[in-house]
Amino acid sequence: MNKRMKIARIEKDFSQEQLAETVGVTRQTIGMIEAGKFNPSLQLCIGICRALGKTLDELFWEEEEEE
16 A cells, blocks of 8 residues: 555645546556555656655655554
8 A cells, every 4th residue: 555655645635636637647547556556667656756746765665664
């Protein structure tokens, strides 16, 4: 699950639809990325980071997270 991406999107006041439109994918794709069911390409990751004003590390770097 990509909570960091979802939080960044909400902080920017973007709906899944708005983010999807900005980066050129469907809302379903954004939903699947946030749910951890789709691994986006590097190009898509970069587009999402630019749209949300975050770095790749901030949104996509896999750390050993406490659950």
